[in-house]
Amino acid sequence: MDRKQLQHQVAYTRRSLFDQGYLDDQFIQLEHLQDEANPNFVEEVVRLFYSDSVRLIQNIEQAMINKPNIDFGKLDDYMHQFKGSSSSIGAKKMMKECSKFREYCCAGNIEGCIKTLQLLKQEHATLRRKLETYFQLVKQAGLA
Amino acid sequence: MTVDMAMATETQFHVLAVDDCLIDRKLIERLLKTSSYQVTAVDSGSKALEFLGLNGENELRDSKPASVSPDPYHQHIEINMIITDYCMPGMTGYDLLKKIKESKYFKDIPVVIMSSENVPSRINRCLKEGAEEFFLKPVQLSDVNKLRPHLMKGRCKEEEEDQPNNKRKGMEEIVNSPDRTRTRYNDGLEVV
Numbered sequence: 001m002d003r004k005q006l007q008h009q010v011a012y013t014r015r016s017l018f019d020q021g022y023l024d025d026q027f028i029q030l031e032h033l034q035d036e037a038n039p040n041f042v043e044e045v046v047r048l049f050y051s052d053s054v055r056l057i058q059n060i061e062q063a064m065i066n067k068p069n070i071d072f073g074k075l076d077d078y079m080h081q082f083k084g085s086s087s088s089i090g091a092k093k094m095m096k097e098c099s100k101f102r103e104y105c106c107a108g109n110i111e112g113c114i115k116t117l118q119l120l121k122q123e124h125a126t127l128r129r130k131l132e133t134y135f136q137l138v139k140q141a142g143l144a
Numbered sequence: 145m146t147v148d149m150a151m152a153t154e155t156q157f158h159v160l161a162v163d164d165c166l167i168d169r170k171l172i173e174r175l176l177k178t179s180s181y182q183v184t185a186v187d188s189g190s191k192a193l194e195f196l197g198l199n200g201e202n203e204l205r206d207s208k209p210a211s212v213s214p215d216p217y218h219q220h221i222e223i224n225m226i227i228t229d230y231c232m233p234g235m236t237g238y239d240l241l242k243k244i245k246e247s248k249y250f251k252d253i254p255v256v257i258m259s260s261e262n263v264p265s266r267i268n269r270c271l272k273e274g275a276e277e278f279f280l281k282p283v284q285l286s287d288v289n290k291l292r293p294h295l296m297k298g299r300c301k302e303e304e305e306d307q308p309n310n311k312r313k314g315m316e317e318i319v320n321s322p323d324r325t326r327t328r329y330n331d332g333l334e335v336v
Contacts, residue, residue, distance in 0.1 A: 026282050033174050033285070045170055052166050080231065084260045085167045088282045 006141035013134050022127055026090030043135050049089050050128055056082045057121065064113065075113065076105040093123045157295045161185040162192045162228035162240065163258070168281065172227065172258075175288045181295075184223075189235030189243075192228070196221060198247055223253055224295050229281075230259035230266065238270055245274045252301065254294040258283055 001009070017023045027042075034041040060078045063071060083098035097120040104112030159181045161172045169185045176183045186192050193199060226244060230237040237257050244250045257270045260281040267278045276294045279287045 029282070029284050030171075033171075033178060038174065041174060045167060048170060049167050077233075080260075081165060084165055084281065087260060088165075088167045088171055090282075 003142060006137065007143060010134070010137045010141045010143055013137055017130060017134065021092050022130060024090045024092040026087065028090070030089065046089055046131055046135075049085055049091075053082060053085060053124065056085070057124070060117065064110070064117070068110075070108075070110055072105045072108055076102055079105065091123075091127055094120060094127065097123055155299075156180065156182045157224040157299075158182040158184070158222055159291075160192060160195065160223050160226045162187075162189060162226065162232070162237070164188060164229065164232045168229065168258075168283075172283060175283060175285060176227075178285065179288050179291070189228070189232060189237070189240035192226070192240055193235075193243060196223065196244075196247075196250060198243065198250070223250070224298055225254045225256065225291065226250075227256040227258065227279075227291075230257050230270070231261070238266075238273065241270060241273050241275055252298070254291075254298055256291065256294075 018027075030042045030045055056078060060075065060082070063075050063078065079098055079101050083095055083102070086094040086098060097116055101113055101116040101120065104110075104116055159176050161169065161176065161183055163169045163172060163185070164187050166187075169187065173183050173185050184195065186195060226240075228237040228240050237259075241255050241257065244253065244255055251274075254276040255274065256277045256279060257275045258279045258281050259266065262280055270278055277287075277290060
């Protein structure tokens with residue numbers, strides 16, 4: 001594929017991440033903060049998010065093991081953090097799952113929490129794959 | 145480095161950013177640096193107080209290394225603004241705000257609060273306690289652009305306090321005042 005085609009593919013891939021609801025405007029805000037002095041800012045933030053969120057997910061899972069004495073307050077705190085980080089990178093679908101999880105926490109509904117955590121982990125993994133592919137394409141197209 | 149660049153660095157504003165979230169710290173740091181501010185980012189209210197030299201109830205003036213100026217007004221770290229997250233474990237942003245407003249040396253430093261939650265009572269509480277602005281997260285460049293007037297106001301205040309003669313005099317007044325021509329004969333008079 002030549003450079004022009006690659007660049008088209010980058011634009012198309014990027015567009016669909018927004019159209020399919022994976023990313024929101026905050027991602028564009030991150031792109032605006034990228035410049036010649038900080039050419040990989042978006043990718044750096046996303047990497048940071050993924051290494052940090054793995055830790056958060058582990059904390060959440062740990063906090064859900066101790067049935068029936070679940071500390072819903074603690075769970076909610078962890079999810080509040082997770083939602084905050086997701087929001088900072090513009091991870092729209094993940095934010096939705098985080099909000100649902102917090103509603104289940106408020107209601108003390110552990111089954112709801114378990115179900116939602118699974119969905120959240122799926123979204124987390126899907127977005128990671130899509131963004132990794134996107135960043136790869138950007139490099140290949142010489143747009144990095 | 146040209147003279148202009150050197151001067152620009154000298155007058156660069158220094159902002160202390162406080163947030164327990166790693167991603168948000170990276171973000172706020174980049175936002176502030178984009179606006180040419182010098183940034184120190186810490187992950188808790190207690191680290192912020194430590195950095196400022198405010199430990200416990202008494203301000204440990206001597207425990208902090210003096211900044212360049214030996215001026216008694218500037219024995220603490222030079223900070224022009226503090227921007228802090230509201231929800232943090234241990235000390236909240238509100239608690240930190242209160243401590244700063246109680247501090248003799250830092251009470252006039254503008255403080256900005258950030259929060260991911262839009263809770264009007266929370267916002268009002270912070271503004272009432274003296275926060276200059278309240279930003280909803282994720283913080284954006286348009287928010288950071290609102291900081292400059294607060295920083296400029298702070299600098300004008302500082303410059304006023306630096307004058308040995310605290311009365312506000314225009315430069316023209318000082319230069320042309322009859323007193324100035326008499327200073328040759330009067331050693332005690334300080335010329336500004």
